[in-house]
Amino acid sequence: MVALVVVLGFAAAAVQACNVPVFRFALERWRPDPYRVTLFHRGPLADTERELIGSVEDQSEKSSINLNVRTIDVDQLDEADQELFSLLGKPQLPSLVVQYPVHLRIAAPVWFGPIGKESLARLTDSPIRNTLVRRLADGQTAVWLLLESGQADKDEAAAMLVLEQLKKLEQKLKLPELTESPEDKLLSAAPLQIAFSLLRVPRSDAEQPLIQMLLHSESDLAERSDPMVFPVFGRGRALLPLIGAGVTAENIHDSAAFLVGACSCEVKEQNPGFDLLLAADWDVLLTQDGVPLLATATRGLVPHGDAELIPIPSGSAKPDESVTVVTVHSNGWFVVSLVVGSLLVIVGLLVRR
DSSP states (O other): OHHHHHHHHHHHHHHHOBOSBHHHHHHHHOOOOOEEEEEEESSSOOHHHHHHHHHHHHHHHTTSBOEEEEEEEGGGOOHHHHHHHHTTOSOOSSEEEEEOOGGGOOOSOSEEEEOOHHHHHHHHOOHHHHHHHHHHHTTOSEEEEEEOOSOHHHHHHHHHHHHHHHHHHHHHOOOOOOOSSGGGOOOSSSOOOOOEEEEEEOOOGGGHHHHHHHHTTSTTGGGOOSOEEEEEETTTEEOOOEEGGGOOHHHHHHHHHHHHSBOOOOOGGGSSOEEOOOBOOHHHHSEETTEEOOHHHHGGGSOOSSEEEEEOOBSSOOTTOOOEEEEEGGGHHHHHHHHHHHHHHHHHHHHHO
C-alpha cells in the first residue's frame, strides 16, 4: 500500500504540477458561472417582450454573457417558484428576477424589476463593468473595486491606501517561474505581468445591478456603511471584500499574493470568490496570435459533477514531494490508468522478490 502511494505521488508530481499564476489560470481556463434570470409573466408575452428576452437568450447561447434565462407563467408556479415569486411582493408583470449562480446557494434575488430595453441594458452592462472587462482582458492581475460608502473622507482614505499598497506590491511580488511543462503553457496573447488597478464604484443608479451583486454576496454586507474593496481577477471573479478597518496593508498584500501565486490547478468551485455578471465574449477577447481562444480550448477544464480530490503540488514538482492532485470525473480515466500502472509495478516487484 505504501508503495502504491509512493508511485502515485511520484507520477502525479511529474505530470500535474502547475506554475501558472492563479489570476492567469482563472483568466484562461475558468468560465464564468451563469446567473439565473427568471421572467415571471401572466399569459402570452407581447412581441416586444419576446424580442427583448430573445436577444438576451442569444447572447447567453453565444457565451457573450454569463446568464441562463427561463420564463414562467405565474398561473403555473411550482412550490419553489412560488417561494421566489413571493419575495417580489406585488410586482408589475412581466418582471425579471436575477439570482446568483446555483452553486453559491444564495436564494435571495440579486436584482428584480420590470422587463424593458433600459432595464435589461443596465442589468447586463455598465460603464464600470466595461472598463473592468477591458482591463482584465488586457492582462491586468486584478482590478480592485472600491464600493464607496458615500462618506467622502472614508472613501478617499481607503482609495489612497489601496493605491499606495498596489504600487508597492507591483514591485515586491514575483511571478512563479514557468517551465516547459504543458501545464505551464499560456493560452492567451495577453502579457503575463503583475499589474493592479483601482476602480471606484459610486452608489449610483447606473451601477445598481453591479452594486447589488457585490452587496448580496454575503448576508450582512448590505447593512454595512463602510467602504468595501473587492479584488476582481480572471473573467470577473471577485474575492470576498476587505471592509472598513479590514482594508489594511497586510490584507491587501495577502489577497494580492494569493492571486500572483502558482495555481494548484484545483477545480474552480474550490477556490474562493464568486463571479460577476458581465457582458463579455472572453474567447474573442483572449486571442493567441490573432486566433480566438475557442471554447474547445478550455471546455475540458470546466468541472462536470462533483470534484474528485487526490494528493498534487502547487508550484514546481519534485519527485520526493508529498502532493495533492485535483481532478474531475470527466478525467477519471487518467486516475484509473495511474492506479492500474502502479499496481502492475507493485506486482512486478513482488514477483521478483
